[in-house]
Amino acid sequence: MEIFKYLEKYDYEQVVICQDKESGLKAIIAIHDTTLGPALGGTRMWTYESEEAAIEDALRLAKGMTYKNAAAGLNLGGGKTVIIGDPKKDKNEALFRAFGRYIQGLNGRYITAEDVGTTVADMDLIHEETDYVTGISPAFGSSGNPSPVTAYGVYVGMKAAAKAAFGTDSLEGKTIAVQGVGNVAYHLCKHLHEEGAKLIVTDINKEAVQRAVDDFGAEAVGINDIYGVECDIYAPCALGATVNDDTIPQLKAKVIAGSANNQLKEERHGDQIHEMGIVYAPDYVINAGGVINVADELYGYNAERAMKKVEGLYDTIDRIMQISKEENIPTYKAADRMAEERIATMKQSRSTFLQNGHHILSRRK
Ligand SMILES: NC(=O)c1ccc[n+]([C@@H]2O[C@H](COP(=O)([O-])OP(=O)(O)OC[C@H]3O[C@@H](n4cnc5c(N)ncnc54)[C@H](O)[C@@H]3O)[C@@H](O)[C@H]2O)c1
Numbered sequence: 001m002e003i004f005k006y007l008e009k010y011d012y013e014q015v016v017i018c019q020d021k022e023s024g025l026k027a028i029i030a031i032h033d034t035t036l037g038p039a040l041g042g043t044r045m046w047t048y049e050s051e052e053a054a055i056e057d058a059l060r061l062a063k064g065m066t067y068k069n070a071a072a073g074l075n076l077g078g079g080k081t082v083i084i085g086d087p088k089k090d091k092n093e094a095l096f097r098a099f100g101r102y103i104q105g106l107n108g109r110y111i112t113a114e115d116v117g118t119t120v121a122d123m124d125l126i127h128e129e130t131d132y133v134t135g136i137s138p139a140f141g142s143s144g145n146p147s148p149v150t151a152y153g154v155y156v157g158m159k160a161a162a163k164a165a166f167g168t169d170s171l172e173g174k175t176i177a178v179q180g181v182g183n184v185a186y187h188l189c190k191h192l193h194e195e196g197a198k199l200i201v202t203d204i205n206k207e208a209v210q211r212a213v214d215d216f217g218a219e220a221v222g223i224n225d226i227y228g229v230e231c232d233i234y235a236p237c238a239l240g241a242t243v244n245d246d247t248i249p250q251l252k253a254k255v256i257a258g259s260a261n262n263q264l265k266e267e268r269h270g271d272q273i274h275e276m277g278i279v280y281a282p283d284y285v286i287n288a289g290g291v292i293n294v295a296d297e298l299y300g301y302n303a304e305r306a307m308k309k310v311e312g313l314y315d316t317i318d319r320i321m322q323i324s325k326e327e328n329i330p331t332y333k334a335a336d337r338m339a340e341e342r343i344a345t346m347k348q349s350r351s352t353f354l355q356n357g358h359h360i361l362s363r364r365k
């Protein structure tokens with residue numbers, strides 16, 4: 001990867017490579033765009049095939065957060081961190097505290113939270129070194145684990161997508177194929193089960209699968225069988241790029257709606273599913289519940305206010321579906337336009353110089 005060429009192409013602001021020999025910290029903080037406010041995005045801990053793969057993931061995820069935060073109406077820019085390591089084996093106190101010190105060094109340009117492989121306990125360790133972290137323990141007045149809220153947002157967004165495909169937003173009797181039943185998808189399955197949906201699940205973690213089978217009567221299938229199962233909705237809730245050349249021909253679902261980030265391997269896959277008549281709920285719109293929830297901490301956390309905003313994801317997805325239908329454009333394009341227009345408008349309106357400029361962090365004590 002020619003890093004500066006890539007940064008220039010997608011207009012990234014900053015990439016910070018963090019190393020701490022004693023604790024084993026190897027992290028990449030990517031800040032994509034801070035037009036709307038400080039970059040807020042989670043920290044992923046994962047075993048990457050190569051350093052290049054880790055940098056690429058951080059960059060793609062950071063750009064996704066710019067669009068997610070903009071489309072969700074938040075006054076926040078986009079950033080993300082990846083920590084290279086095995087979340088089961090490589091975590092230690094010093095690692096997260098060293099990472100917290102790097103975040104503190106950015107002086108509010110980047111705020112972190114949970115993502116795949118990190119937990120509230122990890123955020124609490126980061127919090128020992130910096131205030132620029134959300135999703136810490138509720139005992140600190142924080143919102144805690146964002147996953148159940150993300151799941152609720154995916155649930156209401158899925159209903160709006162179902163309305164576009166089936167003419168009703170009821171999920172009762174619908175068959176939903178859930179890929180990955182981790183933190184978000186477990187709670188999503190709970191909502192779907194309660195509404196009377198039939199669940200088909202898969203996961204590389206056998207215990208996670210068994211929990212869904214036991215708790216929700218889900219049917220378990222093999223890792224690669226999930227794409228081709230007879231179902232109404234495919235819910236990608238593991239990692240990204242699962243809508244691709246290999247999987248699209250297998251899909252029987254009429255709707256794609258799940259929590260994973262970067263579901264389309266490439267944009268052309270979004271065009272392809274649109275032409276096939278598959279209704280796609282854009283990933284960064286439907287999965288914004290968690291960031292909406294943690295962002296509320298910056299105003300002094302109020303669960304009721306945050307949940308009301310998360311419920312609004314139904315209307316946002318509904319609006320995207322309408323634009324897509326009226327203009328016959330893929331839903332991902334309708335969502336991108338919505339996000340880009342907000343950033344462009346705010347860039348214009350915030351360009352006036354203010355000696356005492358106000359921003360979202362001004363309210364923090
Ligand atoms: N946690 C949040 O609040 C949040 C918010 C927005 C988006 N997301 C995104 O949603 C997705 C899930 O997040 P999470 O927090 O639930 O993570 P998680 O790690 O708890 O769950 C992911 C699950 O996917 C499984 N998995 C990994 N690779 C798989 C594969 N190839 N096939 C099947 N299963 C596989 C894992 O074993 C795990 O159980 C991620 O893409 C994340 O970025 C999460």
Ligand SMILES: CC(C)C[C@H](N)C(=O)O
Pocket residue numbers: 040041042043068112113114115116146261287288290291294
């Ligand atoms: C800020 C976090 C809740 C971010 C979350 N992992 C996401 O991808 O939206």
